Amino acid sequence: MNANKTRILVVDDEPEIRSLVGEILADEGYEVAMADNAAAARELKKTENPSLILLDIWMPDTDGITLLKEWVAEDAMLCPVVMMSGHGSVETAVEATRLGAYDFLEKPLSLAKLLLIVGRALETSNLQKENAGLRQQLYADIEPVGKSAAIARIKDQIKRLAQHEARVLLAGEAGVGKELFARYLHNNSPRRNGPFVDVAVGSIAPENSAVEFFGKESAGKINPGLLERAHRGTLFLGEIGGMDKETQLRLLSALESSSFLRVGGSEAVRVDVRVIASTRIPLDEEVKAGRFRQELYYLLNEVALTMPPLREHSEDVPGLLSFYVDYFVKHENLPFRKFSMAAQNFLRNYSWRGNVRELKNLVQRLMILGVGEDIELEEVKSALGTVSNEVPVSSSVPDFFNLPLKDARDQFEKAYLEYHFERSGGSVAKLSSIVGMERTHLYRKLHSLNIKL
Structure with a gap:
């Protein structure tokens, strides 16, 4: 990463903290802008377009949590925000990350930890931008x-x-x-x-x-x-x-x-x-x-x-199933699975009220949560909710169980949200009510998981 062109906004009402953090970041090659209150931070965010913001929680005019809520609500592409506090608590840290903060630093600051988190946050942000560009290239094909x-x-x-x-x-x-x-x-x-x-x-x-x-x-x-x-x-x-x-x-x-x-x-x-x-x-x-x-x-x-609608060209269902299996294997590194002939025949006659999106989400859900290479009819019926009996117990576990917690959580959350999104008829308002998530945060979650509205 080229740090020389990376601008960081430091927001803290303590001059000593601003000066210390600013000097450390400048020594690392970053461009630094500094604000001593929320009003100044708002203006500098607009004019400086920072790549990362270090935001103190306790400030004289508006607290950092309120300011974070404001920025998250108005900016769907908000840069990483790392919160800082000398009066930190687990509850405050959880609230900040729930609202969209990248991480939380306690004062007195560990400069080594500060630089580590700044580096990770910028790297994550850059990867997200690169992936967005790659997705744009992918769509062209x-x-x-x-x-x-x-x-x-x-x-x-x-x-x-x-x-x-x-x-x-x-x-x-x-x-x-x-x-x-x-x-x-x-x-x-x-x-x-x-x-x-x-x-x-x-x-x-x-x-x-x-x-x-x-x-x-x-x-x-x-x-x-x-x-x-x-x-x-x-x-x-x-x-x-x-x-x-x-x-x-x-x-x-x-x-x-x-x-x-x-x-x-x-x-x-x-x-x-x-x-x-x-x-x-x-x-x-x-x-x-x-x-x-x-x-x-x-x-x-x-x-x-x-x-x-898909039900009017159901002869395309087998081809679509095959396409999305290959797609998720290639682009999301999911383990290969194939639909049995009985499962394919059943799906050709399915009503598909969610059309191709529902089919795509079904394939992804079965590849994430299913076990074994073959996708049989009963597993398909269970995933669609067309049978009441449960999937037979297996000694194996889903492949995502073997992933790091964050990757496993992302795969589950994507499958979970896409399942309820299709069942809500593509309505974000209904989805918000079903999953119990405030709509602004839900939009950010859908965007971060690359779920198309």
Whole structure:
């Protein structure tokens, strides 16, 4: 890691602590910014864009826990935050890490431990960014799986649409793969070398929508929004029906003029963006009910395509099962398992209310929690909840039992959340209620586990 370009923000009301920590970090080659209270920390976070924040809990204006909550709520891509306290307790440390802090340091500080945790936090953050880039590369090589007439027809239509600039509205049930088809369109278009920016519209709080979509200018610093980041590429608006009315109006104006003002800005920003939107609800009915602007509906609906549910091309189920087994073996290092013919036949006739997403999550769950190379019919039925009897007891244990605790927990949490996500019909609000997790923290958890909304 090149520490010379890494900026760390130190927030502490004790001058001696700030000075000591600042000198130590500077000696290690980091750039250091320092704040003595929460107000100064807020401003420096905006202007300095730090790679890591060392945050004291006890400060004269706003305590560090409250400030951490504030940053977590407003910034889905918050850099690692390490809390510091001279009055630490186990309860405080647990609360801080539950809210999203990377780690917790007790005062008096051990300088060796400080540097160790800073190094680990930055390394973890860099790996997450690299993995996000690798995932973007990976998506470029993936195309919708299926040899059925229904999928062949959709792929042919998308390839032809890709050569034109018409805005496309992809309709279909939850989990049919609308984002994947949007990426397929982008990858076959003249914009393929530009960015593909996807956003789950319903996950953006109305009060944050303007900044998320149009960016922000403050104290000479520019934070680009989604439209700017998608310049010369494609912006995919997932489940557009969840957008609030005010943002609908601003987006309509931006798309009509190909320009907009950043929040706090005074000069128009011009962008060249192709927009693809998706919906699982009939938007024409939302228009009639007054919940969606008619002008925006017509603007986004230049060409409409309906993605077929999996039950209408069930002949693709065996191919999808095989694809996702190979996918999880290759990309998540899960042990190989194969579906028996009886299991495949059963799944071809299954209703798949969650469509391809449900199938993908089922494969992952069986590969994480199952035992042995063969996936038999009874195990599939049990995983789907179609039988009441339990899986026979085995002397073996699931493979994730042999992983380090953090990796095992991540695999279990991902399978658990994806299971309940599909059963809640893809609703984050319902998922939040089912799993008992506040929605802001749930969004961060879904993002960290790479669970697509």
